Amino acid sequence: MSYAESALPAYPAQAVQLPANHLSDTVLPVRPAMVDRGSVARARPGMVEDLLARDETLAVVLAGRQALIRTNELLMPAAHGLLAQLRKLDTVPEQVIFLGAALPGSDLPAGTDIVLLILPDAIAPGEGGIPSDAEWAGFRDIAAVLNPTDTALFVEASAIANWHATHTHCPRCGVLTVVEAGGWVRRCPQDNSEHYPRTDPAIIVTVVGPDGRLLLGGGGPLDAKNYSTLAGFVEPGESLEQAVIREIHEEVGVRITRSQYLGSQSWPFPASLMLGFSAVTEDSVATPDGVEVTRARWFSREELQAAVLAGEITISSRLSIARSLIEHWYGGRIMDRTDT
Numbered sequence: 001m002s003y004a005e006s007a008l009p010a011y012p013a014q015a016v017q018l019p020a021n022h023l024s025d026t027v028l029p030v031r032p033a034m035v036d037r038g039s040v041a042r043a044r045p046g047m048v049e050d051l052l053a054r055d056e057t058l059a060v061v062l063a064g065r066q067a068l069i070r071t072n073e074l075l076m077p078a079a080h081g082l083l084a085q086l087r088k089l090d091t092v093p094e095q096v097i098f099l100g101a102a103l104p105g106s107d108l109p110a111g112t113d114i115v116l117l118i119l120p121d122a123i124a125p126g127e128g129g130i131p132s133d134a135e136w137a138g139f140r141d142i143a144a145v146l147n148p149t150d151t152a153l154f155v156e157a158s159a160i161a162n163w164h165a166t167h168t169h170c171p172r173c174g175v176l177t178v179v180e181a182g183g184w185v186r187r188c189p190q191d192n193s194e195h196y197p198r199t200d201p202a203i204i205v206t207v208v209g210p211d212g213r214l215l216l217g218g219g220g221p222l223d224a225k226n227y228s229t230l231a232g233f234v235e236p237g238e239s240l241e242q243a244v245i246r247e248i249h250e251e252v253g254v255r256i257t258r259s260q261y262l263g264s265q266s267w268p269f270p271a272s273l274m275l276g277f278s279a280v281t282e283d284s285v286a287t288p289d290g291v292e293v294t295r296a297r298w299f300s301r302e303e304l305q306a307a308v309l310a311g312e313i314t315i316s317s318r319l320s321i322a323r324s325l326i327e328h329w330y331g332g333r334i335m336d337r338t339d340t
Contacts, residue, residue, distance in 0.1 A: 028263025042182030085129025097183030
């Protein structure tokens, strides 16, 4: 029996009695959806063509992993007009995908339809309908200043674009698939099998030792300064909790005794869903595996804050769930050197 199996506690014969259908909020905040993805509407044949014929339909534009932006916002021109300008350059989008309709509370008028145009190459500003004051930027370059709607659309667009780029052919017979359902299904014309976008679940964990200290790790050179939470992909047949136990033991030799789910973050670069946990261990010694984790270090709250301010280490940015998990353990905001 493996450690991961032996460490799993048996279900208690009688759990603590709670009111029927008792729910608790996740510890990390849940961001509301900004768009109605319209899973029913996108199944209608010709719906994308209909949207492209309307002047009101807006477009998120991607080329590679970069989006078209202007003044720290996603630049979303009218799809119909932009396509007309692109045709003059003999440029045809690789894919046109329905992203959804803006919901009340978003930064767009409610009901605004948005499509994604995936271009084969970035077009220079000032050409092909691209405004001269526009620029191309990756998500990491711009995420810190994007509003919630732009963030949600950039993440959604990146996720579906990455899937299309890597799943062009049928995994059964190798035939080129046909795009359907507004860009959310690829169907094999030979065996009629349907293939849907995939997301790879990964656990990401703050490990807390018996003395309350936090275990952080990093890869790469031994003298590197970057430290973060430990993480790994969930394997087929595993529960999330089993993955926490296995991954932490594999990476740093620490045995997890308890864990709790705190929240999640989509990270579609290329296709991950980060599932955040806090876990505890009775171990006080961590041994990096030397492959995924080359450095591991325990921190008290005072030690972590002092190390960050001194420039001795760097930790994950506030864009990431890793930072949210670390600051949840810390009990508040950790000051960066740029904050002082």
